[in-house]
Amino acid sequence: MFRKILIANRGEIALRILSACKELGVKTVAVYSEADRNSLHVRFADEAICIGPPRSSDSYLNIPQVISAAEIANVDAIHPGYGFLSENANFAEVCEASHITFIGPSPDVIRMMGEKDRARAEMGRAGLPIIPGSPGVVADEAMAKEVAAQINFPLMIKAAEGGGGRGMRMVRSKRELIRAFQTARTEAEQAFGSPNVYMEKLIEHPRHIEFQVLGDRYGNVIHLGERECSIQRRHQKVLEESPSSTLDPGDRRNIGEKVVEALRSVRYSSAGTVEFLRDVTGEFYFIEMNARIQVEHPVTEMVTGVDLVKSQIRLAAGARLEEVVGSVEFRGHAIECRINAEDPETFVPSAGRITTFRVPGGPGIRVDTAAHADAVIPPYYDSLVAKLIAHGRDRSEAIARLHGALDGFIVEGIKTTIPLHKRIIADPDFVAGKFDTHFLERLPAAAAAK
């Protein structure tokens, strides 16, 4: 086991990693920007080193500073958390070169999964279902017709060199195809300097289903079930749960086996999440893999009883998967609410000093947070204040416990999205498990709901 680990992150995940280290008897080193001088993980760590001014690029993303801190503190390993340097293959390589264990997959695997096209191609070859589409750039109208015949309608034409909706067209029928192809190309050329477009099947009313995996250094991989993360705003997850109310045990086994096989073939190690879109017919389509621990990992921890962060550390130290996780059992249902420092209607960020912070408790309630009364939420980083997770025997009990917990979570001094979560879990469609990734857009505004 490692003697000392440096936590290359901040906020709630830094605290999470710190607690796993304490359980394992590992000494901790916190690195922090000047804006985080008084934060909890800095105060609780055995050692703390200031690595820069508030801006992330000058501190948490500054590889030389982080590595230098690791060297002077003489650590054995670095846990990168999520975001920041966690999927930076270059950073993982620098760690290796400095004889520091990077707690995550190998640099090559990180790189592969980071290049989304390459990940899709490789995972497709390894047996995962991928979104049908053109093999690459669609050169001309003839090719456009061919691809359309293969993948069917509706489909999306997308600019190869950029995004943000420019050079993008939805096509519902053969009639519209050629004109859409031409205008997409023109728009792409104007926006990005290249008319190149590719084509992809449009997944309508998709549900976002992701599988949690763990792998050791010896080629063994398992999955720990799925999470449903369809409640999103602008592609940011707001609420996650496990299991998905839309998967039956057959689906789970089927896709789960494919995921494990595909990841064994690339010798995936440490924690990771394989993300899919599922359409109304029940088909799964691989979209990407996150080669790191994720924000919503507690949902899986509550349902399986497996400590994913502790597992990451043990696996990185050389333990075999069967020692760390025997067999996986699923018990009950868990739901996580991401509570952000934002206006619950306009989503405008609300930085500042928290004056009251009363956290709920009781059976089946878990709160992961680095916030507290008198803490200052700085404006430099993401707005996540706390994760509230409720676990119950089944989905109804989890929702019921969540109601009570949200009512009992008092935060004053800043605005939070607690009221939004209350509206989400009260919504009949949510309760019935009938939703897709457009759910939040359709949720009536608070005033209208009254």
Next chain:
Amino acid sequence: MARKPKSDRESEKAIRGVDLNEVERLLVFMQKHRLEQFEYERDGVHIMLKKASGHSVGDVRSARASEPVGNQLMEEPASVPLPAAELPVQFVEGKAVTDELHLVKSPIVGTYYAAASPDAEPFVRVKAQVEEGEVLCIIEAMKLMNEIEADVAGEVAKIFVENGHPVEYGQPLFAIRPDRKR
């Protein structure tokens, strides 16, 4: 830098290395000797205690004579010290009252070396005169030697770190008394 105080009470009783218990004792001392101003420097921290201008202890006392704030205030002014908290004070950290001390802080995390090599002379000692841009020390980070330069010309008043010790971002390395502009 890296080690943290074991007890929370210890850390509450100090602000940036200033021992508040000591300051309270100094305030009482000032009271007793009817001092208007008291200043001293130690361990890189400069403290100046100064009563709000125009007021002597007596003035403050008489302004409150009509308010029955407590038994202490009813007695003869000279014999009873005011509670330390009532004296207006200024903490001036790292700055001399008469001249400004400029702090050179580490821009990176690394190991501080006073000289270019183990047997070489240190780049500077206390009281050395330095030019702007002159190399003051080396900070080694990831096997690279980074030269830290003076950003003002003046006299090295204080060196805060020891050779071979680790330093973090923003850690004070040197205090320089800048040359007065001609």
